[in-house]
Amino acid sequence: MRKVEIFDPAMCCSTGVCGPSVDPELTRVASAIYSLEKKGFDIKRYQLTNDPDKFAENQEVTKILNKKGPDALPIILVNDLAVKVGSYPTNEELAEWFNVKAEELTKKPKARLSINLDNLK
Template sequence: MTKVEIFDPAMCCSTGVCGPSVDPELTRVASAVYSLEQKGFNIKRYQLTTNPDIFAQNNEITRIFKEKGPDALPVVLVNDQVVRVGGYPANEEFAQWFGVKPEELNEKPKSRISFNLNQL
């Protein structure tokens, strides 16, 4: 089974919808990752701000970080092998790695809000 790990730079969130402007690249990646997770694939994202221990425990990430600094992020590993440094994969690459169609990677996270107007 394919395993993909994305090591993100320090940022406030992985979706790209926080802050003064929306980053469409982060939104695209968040949608692709969400879609793949919903299908049960082994894909993980780690952020430098919230998962520094995972960065430190991975020898490849530590090596890249020492050689190139934080500007090397994001780094993408497929089955523990570095496949991308300094950028995110295209949806076609995600699709190839997991054997799905690229158009299957556009699912947006949904959250359902329920409230009773009579209780307001």
Template sequence: MKNIKIYEPAMCCDTGVCGPGIDQELLRMKSVNKVLEQHDDITIHRYNLTNSPESFMENELVTKLLQEEGPNVLPITLVDNLVMKKGDYPDNEEWKKITGIAFTTEKEKKDVNTGGKCC
């Protein structure tokens, strides 16, 4: 069983759809999270500094990274309590290496369907 924990910077929500613009990276992470939650051999938890500050304090590794590197170290992705990525979310290829699950973006889906040509 893989245990994935993502420690994110302070924000109002994890979907990327709040405020005046849509954060595509948060929207992608919401989709990744949704897919991973469907797998029995993977647990995934996302912790937002605004909503779950106690989760940051309870994890000594996360606390240490924040003290040593400051808030720019966030987001931190831990897999089985080992740092897999810090300062950014894993991209789709990194998620594939971590979980064995292939993720594609909407652009990649369109490129497959159109041979890379637009319309």
């Protein structure tokens, strides 16, 4: 099974919905990761602000950051090898890495709600 790790730059949240404007790219990535996690795939996301130890412990990430600086972020590793530097993976790339359809990564989570109106009396 493939392992994908995403090393994010320093930011307040990984969803892209905080701050003065929404970043649609971060929202897309967060949604795709959520879908993959729900399917049981091995995908992790580390943020420089919250997980500096993960950056320091990873030799590949440390090497890239020493060479290119923080502008290299995000760094994407597949099975411990850097496959993308400076941008997030597309849904098509994620789908290829995990052998799923790209459309599966854009589906919104569905929740079923059951309401018993008899209990409202």
